Amino acid sequence: MSRILYDLAGADPARRFSPFCWRTRMALAHKGLEVETVPWRFTEKDRIAFSGQGLVPVLVDDGRVVSDSWAIALWLEETYPDRPSLFEGAGGMGMARFINSWTDAVLHPGVSRLIILDILACLGPEDTAYFRASREQRFGMSLEQWCADREARVQTFRKDLQPLRITLRAQPWLGGQAPNYADYIVFGAFQWARSVSPFRLLEADDPVAAWRARMLDLHSGLARSTLGHEV
Amino acid sequence: MSRILYDLAGADPARRFSPFCWRTRMALAHKGLEVETVPWRFTEKDRIAFSGQGLVPVLVDDGRVVSDSWAIALWLEETYPDRPSLFEGAGGMGMARFINSWTDAVLHPGVSRLIILDILACLGPEDTAYFRASREQRFGMSLEQWCADREARVQTFRKDLQPLRITLRAQPWLGGQAPNYADYIVFGAFQWARSVSPFRLLEADDPVAAWRARMLDLHSGLARSTLGHEV
Numbered sequence: 001m002s003r004i005l006y007d008l009a010g011a012d013p014a015r016r017f018s019p020f021c022w023r024t025r026m027a028l029a030h031k032g033l034e035v036e037t038v039p040w041r042f043t044e045k046d047r048i049a050f051s052g053q054g055l056v057p058v059l060v061d062d063g064r065v066v067s068d069s070w071a072i073a074l075w076l077e078e079t080y081p082d083r084p085s086l087f088e089g090a091g092g093m094g095m096a097r098f099i100n101s102w103t104d105a106v107l108h109p110g111v112s113r114l115i116i117l118d119i120l121a122c123l124g125p126e127d128t129a130y131f132r133a134s135r136e137q138r139f140g141m142s143l144e145q146w147c148a149d150r151e152a153r154v155q156t157f158r159k160d161l162q163p164l165r166i167t168l169r170a171q172p173w174l175g176g177q178a179p180n181y182a183d184y185i186v187f188g189a190f191q192w193a194r195s196v197s198p199f200r201l202l203e204a205d206d207p208v209a210a211w212r213a214r215m216l217d218l219h220s221g222l223a224r225s226t227l228g229h230e231v
Numbered sequence: 232m233s234r235i236l237y238d239l240a241g242a243d244p245a246r247r248f249s250p251f252c253w254r255t256r257m258a259l260a261h262k263g264l265e266v267e268t269v270p271w272r273f274t275e276k277d278r279i280a281f282s283g284q285g286l287v288p289v290l291v292d293d294g295r296v297v298s299d300s301w302a303i304a305l306w307l308e309e310t311y312p313d314r315p316s317l318f319e320g321a322g323g324m325g326m327a328r329f330i331n332s333w334t335d336a337v338l339h340p341g342v343s344r345l346i347i348l349d350i351l352a353c354l355g356p357e358d359t360a361y362f363r364a365s366r367e368q369r370f371g372m373s374l375e376q377w378c379a380d381r382e383a384r385v386q387t388f389r390k391d392l393q394p395l396r397i398t399l400r401a402q403p404w405l406g407g408q409a410p411n412y413a414d415y416i417v418f419g420a421f422q423w424a425r426s427v428s429p430f431r432l433l434e435a436d437d438p439v440a441a442w443r444a445r446m447l448d449l450h451s452g453l454a455r456s457t458l459g460h461e462v
Binding site: 085087088089090091092093094095096097098099100101102104105106162163164165166167170171173174175176177178180181182 | 316318319320321322323324325326327328329330331332333335336337393394395396397398401402404405406407408409411412413
């Protein structure tokens with residue numbers, strides 16, 4: 001039996017910076033499932049063509065292929081019901097979808113405008129060209145414009161974190177009294193930033209920063225021990 | 232045994248417009264618990280002084296007094312464990328706190344800037360004076376400034392609903408395959424608007440509007456049958 005995760009990497013194969021792959025890595029660790037992570041680059045579509053699509057994470061678990069972080073989380077929960085739960089009930093599974101949607105619609109674009117140029121600097125030549133072209137098309141502007149004036153923009157970003165902040169003032173984890181997939185969804189965005197950029201996203205006294213530090217320590221420091229910047 | 236909910240009302244006692252009270256009313260209905268709702272006005276602090284604070288909802292359940300919508304939801308879940316669950320597990324209880332925080336930090340301010348002047352028109356003279364003074368102090372501007380240009384502002388409001396929209400494209404309820412307290416938290420904001428204002432918050436083809444219609448039908452049309460505007 002083998003378990004392999006195709007995991008987005010930079011020019012340095014140790015640099016693992018996909019927020020979606022981090023959701024999956026933390027979920028696997030939560031369930032106590034060992035996995036071999038294989039570095040994969042944006043332009044290596046051929047290597048994951050067997051999954052029927054061109055994005056990571058792709059999990060190959062004893063021959064079964066699952067892609068898309070949300071689908072992988074549901075699949076892990078169903079396949080390994082005796083392991084610690086990612087959602088802790090049907091309510092958690094439903095509500096995690098909202099947290100996933102907020103992260104995709106609000107948090108990721110916010111982080112993106114602060115760190116995209118730092119990502120670019122971490123890629124090999126072929127990926128650099130692909131990344132610039134695909135993202136400039138998506139954003140409708142140059143990456144330099146997308147990331148302009150980040151010192152001012154980070155203030156707006158921090159305001160947008162208010163729902164997180166209020167929650168983490170009331171309880172230690174987004175999942176409640178213990179971390180679960182809700183935490184992994186949101187943490188992926190911070191680990192994305194940490195893995196490529198020295199830019200400071202959070203004030204030191206922000207409850208979100210204290211939570212991020214707890215997340216970095218989880219599962220024997222899995223995220224903290226991976227190549228990245230001090231935060 | 233009696234169960235009484237002090238419920239914010241306008242000059243017309245049938246106009247029940249507190250988003251927080253609506254969270255509680257829907258939660259009580261979810262658990263199949265009958266309740267007598269008592270109309271209460273902003274300036275009747277004396278009538279709920281027994282609760283040790285001055286805001287509604289205040290629930291008096293067989294002599295036990297509980298205030299604050301979140302505290303009431305937790306208390307109902309603990310006190311009536313054999314009734315349908317509001318959170319469906321520990322994960323749901325944890326994650327509902329994030330949805331509660333998003334609603335308080337993003338959704339309520341957004342709705343407020345579209346409907347505050349309509350609320351004012353629903354109040355008796357004493358409450359009108361109280362409401363204007365307290366809200367103008369909170370917002371740091373006149374209510375007319377706070378609500379200026381709502382035709383333009385509603386476009387931003389609709390963009391801010393994107394996390395809801397993405398979620399409701401993927402599943403019928405915020406709670407997942409069935410409604411739960413996550414739905415009641417968010418719905419309170421829409422029922423708040425509906426109960427005082429004819430202003431159109433949503434486009435007809437918005438998945439959020441279809442969900443709102445399902446919410447209005449829940450529990451024998453509890454919310455739809457209460458005094459309000461067509462939406």
